[in-house]
Amino acid sequence: MLASTAVLSQLSAAADCDLVTRAVAGREDGFEELVRRYQRPIAAYVYRMVGDYESALDLTQEVFIKVYNSLRRYRSEFKFSTWIYKIAHNSAVDHLRRQGGRELALQREFDGEQYDLPIESRRPSPEQESERAERRVEIERVVSELPAAYRELVVLRHSHDLSYDEIADVTGLPLGTVKNRLFRAREVMRRAFVERGITGV
Amino acid sequence: MTAVPDNSVCAGEEVVAYLDGELDARALARFERHLQGCPRCAQALEAEKLLSRELDSALATAPAFELPKNFAQVVAARAQSDVSGVRRPAERRRALRLCAVLVVIACALTGGAALTEAVLAPLRAVWKLGATLAGFLGHALYDAGAGLTVISRGVGGRLLFGSRAGGVLVLLLLALALLMLRHLIAGYHRARALE
Numbered sequence: 001m002l003a004s005t006a007v008l009s010q011l012s013a014a015a016d017c018d019l020v021t022r023a024v025a026g027r028e029d030g031f032e033e034l035v036r037r038y039q040r041p042i043a044a045y046v047y048r049m050v051g052d053y054e055s056a057l058d059l060t061q062e063v064f065i066k067v068y069n070s071l072r073r074y075r076s077e078f079k080f081s082t083w084i085y086k087i088a089h090n091s092a093v094d095h096l097r098r099q100g101g102r103e104l105a106l107q108r109e110f111d112g113e114q115y116d117l118p119i120e121s122r123r124p125s126p127e128q129e130s131e132r133a134e135r136r137v138e139i140e141r142v143v144s145e146l147p148a149a150y151r152e153l154v155v156l157r158h159s160h161d162l163s164y165d166e167i168a169d170v171t172g173l174p175l176g177t178v179k180n181r182l183f184r185a186r187e188v189m190r191r192a193f194v195e196r197g198i199t200g201v
Numbered sequence: 202m203t204a205v206p207d208n209s210v211c212a213g214e215e216v217v218a219y220l221d222g223e224l225d226a227r228a229l230a231r232f233e234r235h236l237q238g239c240p241r242c243a244q245a246l247e248a249e250k251l252l253s254r255e256l257d258s259a260l261a262t263a264p265a266f267e268l269p270k271n272f273a274q275v276v277a278a279r280a281q282s283d284v285s286g287v288r289r290p291a292e293r294r295r296a297l298r299l300c301a302v303l304v305v306i307a308c309a310l311t312g313g314a315a316l317t318e319a320v321l322a323p324l325r326a327v328w329k330l331g332a333t334l335a336g337f338l339g340h341a342l343y344d345a346g347a348g349l350t351v352i353s354r355g356v357g358g359r360l361l362f363g364s365r366a367g368g369v370l371v372l373l374l375l376a377l378a379l380l381m382l383r384h385l386i387a388g389y390h391r392a393r394a395l396e
Contacts, residue, residue, distance in 0.1 A: 032277035039272055044263040056266065061276055068280035139259035157221070158253070159260035164223045179223070183214040186252055200251060 016080035024071050031071075035064050038081070041160060042088050048155045049092035050099075051144060059095055063088045078169075085162070085170045089152065096148055135198065142192045150185035157182060211235075216245045220253055341375065344368020 019037075022030025042063055047056035066087050074083055143154055156162045156170060164182075168175045193199075218224050219232050236242050269275070348369045 031280065032273050035273040035276050039268055039276075040263060043266050043268055047264050047266045053266070057268070060268070060272075061279070064276045065280045068277075135255075136259040136262070139255055140264070143256075143260065154256065155260065158256040159263075164218070164221065179214055179218055182221075183217045186217060186249070187213075189256075190252065200255075 017076050020071055020074055020076070020080060023068070031068055034067070038084055039064075042084065045085065045155060045160060046088055046092050048144065048159065049148065049152055050095055055095060059088075059091050063091050066091070079166070082162070082166045082169050085156070085160070085166075086172075089170050092152070093148075138196060138198055139193075142189050142196070142198075145192070146185060146188060150181055150188065153178060153182050154185050154189075211239065211242055213245060216242060216249050220246065220249050338375070341368050341372045345372045 016034070016037075019030045019034045023034060024030075039060065043056060043060045046059045046063065047053070050056050050059060063084070067084055070087075074080070143151060146154060152171065153167060156167045162170065164175055164178050167173075167178050171178070173181075215224070215228070215232055219229070224232055236246070345368050348366065
């Protein structure tokens, strides 16, 4: 299974390069196909980062227009997905900064200190939701309440399956910081799960 | 790398990195050796495994985020229609040629009068304006040159009189205006791109 995943990812990387070449050559279908391929993961990532639909939609558009404008500067020795996540990361961080930057301003303090999530009263989940879905919503909520500096690492790792190296490339953080923040984020989440009565984690 | 005592891997970070498959061969061997004799780490590993499983399963599903159906098409069209900066020079030249051909055809269709009115008159006006500007620029440059010569002669005081100082000032203002114009154009393009 691992081998087939590797082959698949190689194939998709090759296809990405091919699409980039076609887009740079002015072939319109190349770029549109790239957008189609990455629109869902990028929108999901941006949405988890900024937390509201309208901004996420605008930002996703902005990301792809930036991608188009800098396609010429893309070099194929980097993975295309890492490159596009990096552009999305920069857009999301800029947006959060424009929004007030409160979250990001704290970023540096987290590395040396303990951080507790604000305790929010548990909102009742709709009764018809299965226990499993309910649990997923709770976990998603805990993640969404993490400070941006932690949240994005958790999302890139567990939702988009990026390696530590790729996360370091995307965020521009040193590898050691990525490793450390991921660990700290888990500690914060674990405490939040206990506070919310989510067991078995 | 210096040898690190084995119990340093109890840091917790190592447990998570191990679980994420992010330890290099050496760190991996060291951690696995350590794991056999450390019940605390074995327990932490089980706990982290559970947490990872929960996070993976909760976050693997994309959030309820509906993109408009024609999103890719709209974004591609918008990206391609905007940015002139990305177009290759060859493509720009082709577009210019096409425009010229279209103008000629339009003129042929509407007759000579249209040619004089619609094309030549504005062209003449532009030419006149260009000539005026060039003259102005020439004067300013001449004045600046003259001013510099005067300075080089060591009689900078004379700059205060007559049109030479004015020339230098105008030249400086012109340079400033050009810089600002570039900035404005860039800003406009950026705003359009993000619109």
